[in-house]
Amino acid sequence: MKVPYLDLRVFEPLKSELLEAVATVFDHGRILLGPEVDTFEAAVADKAGVAHGIGVDSGSSALLLALRGLGIGPGDEVITTCLSWIATANAITMAGATPVFVDVRDDLNMDPAAIAPAVTERTKAIIPVHFCGKMCDMKAICKIAEEHGLTVIEDCAQAFGGHNADGRAGSFSKVACFSMNCMKVLHSYGEAGCIATDDDALADRLRMLRYAGTIGRQDCQVPSMNHRLDTVQAAMLLVNLKRYDEIVSRRRAIAAMYNELLSDVAAFQDAGDKDGHIYYTFSIYVDRRDELMAFLTEKEIETKLNHAPLMPYHAAYKARNLGPFPNAERLQKRAICLPVHEKLSDEQVRYVADCINQFYGS
Ligand SMILES: Cc1ncc(COP(=O)(O)O)c(C=O)c1O
Structure with a gap:
């Protein structure tokens, strides 16, 4: 799929x-x-x-x-x-x-x-x-x-x-x-x-x-x-x-499915109050992130990183020698964005979660 x-x-x-x-x-x-x-x-x-x-x-x-x-x-x-x-x-x-x-x-x-x-x-x-x-x-x-x-x-x-x-x-x-x-x-x-x-x-x-x-x-x-x-x-x-509320509701429903299905293997960017989150992206934090990403690519699941590198580490800003940003650096190594767009079916969301759980043997 x-x-x-x-x-x-x-x-x-x-x-x-x-x-x-x-x-x-x-x-x-x-x-x-x-x-x-x-x-x-x-x-x-x-x-x-x-x-x-x-x-x-x-x-x-x-x-x-x-x-x-x-x-x-x-x-x-x-x-x-x-x-x-x-x-x-x-x-x-x-x-x-x-x-x-x-x-x-x-x-x-x-x-x-x-x-x-x-x-x-x-x-x-x-x-x-x-x-x-x-x-x-x-x-x-x-x-x-x-x-x-x-x-x-x-x-x-x-x-x-x-x-x-x-x-x-x-x-x-x-x-x-x-x-x-x-x-x-x-x-x-x-x-x-x-x-x-x-x-x-x-x-x-x-x-x-x-x-x-x-x-x-x-x-x-x-x-x-x-x-x-x-x-x-x-x-x-x-x-x-006109369709905006419906779109956000669907994204929230997908996020809720991921939260439930991945709770054994991931931590979540949306932990805590989720009510007003519109889920432009859905980010989880995992171990062995790069390996997981490659595994999901093999399974034909497209994922993304959260705007890597950090802004101060882009070539245009690097010369200023800024940093460190310990929390952002730690999280960015672990974060991966999963598909959350409203056109996804429940079956596709379950497939993503199943593949991630399979990768961690969970
Ligand atoms: C946080 C943030 N700021 C600014 C922008 C710039 O918006 P635009 O691409 O419409 O110029 C974006 C675009 O993705 C963004 O995500």
Whole structure:
């Protein structure tokens, strides 16, 4: 049995619904920042529980514009996790600031206890990343930010619609950044992203930065590039948004099956409170990880690593000689991501679990 890590094919009846949504855009002809973008922005803001959504062309752009919108740039430091997709660190660097990396806790999310020791007089902001779709300890992070006078920017790229007992992804910070690229749980059919904020003036500034630093597409106020979200992507995102709760429920059901079937052989990234996890990825920690991965490949089960190497160990950052990050390094050697997408059948999930148990002789 083949178990793909992701399956981006589109089947009926969704295919017809998406084509119809695109045809509507062709009919009204507002290809750039059309009405579907406005509706999508409002929906994202609503889900995050804030006033404004600003649709952009990617999660990377969302992060870059958030930093620029807050006036963070050369000479400033931004504290972030050492474990994320490299876009988080690159956005800080491209804004002209310096990323300062801290270690993670056992759930692969930024360790709040590591933040205060990393603060210097140059620190301006903290970017926590809700990794795999599980929320960071935002209460603790926001408390530290307040104590040090720092702004929080949530990287919600992997966590649209996630929540914890204290609130929703995107509601804790000055500004939150989402990715809706084709691999995300709420996804477009290409690249897309959104920024969310409660701050009216910041929302206006972000809209200006989104399109060449112009107001009303005229007179450039601040040099910026083109980061607009395509109307056709927004139209298709609105179709997928209607199925979003169903998709997340299915992912949660698959995660629950793995938790039950693998409890003898693995530890789990989602240990503890699972309610608000949206399972962008499902990570377990195991012994002999590389051997297991090779064994699963032989069984035609596709798995992935959690964004290896750590961001500070990419070639672009290595020269700074940062680290060590003991917890992230320990967990990254043991972590493996299993397929968790909503197109999987129960039979496929059981097959993955059976093969893993077979490998450990359990
Ligand atoms: C944590 C995180 N931040 C930022 C991004 C960047 O988003 P995009 O690929 O839409 O530019 C991603 C994308 O996967 C991500 O996972």
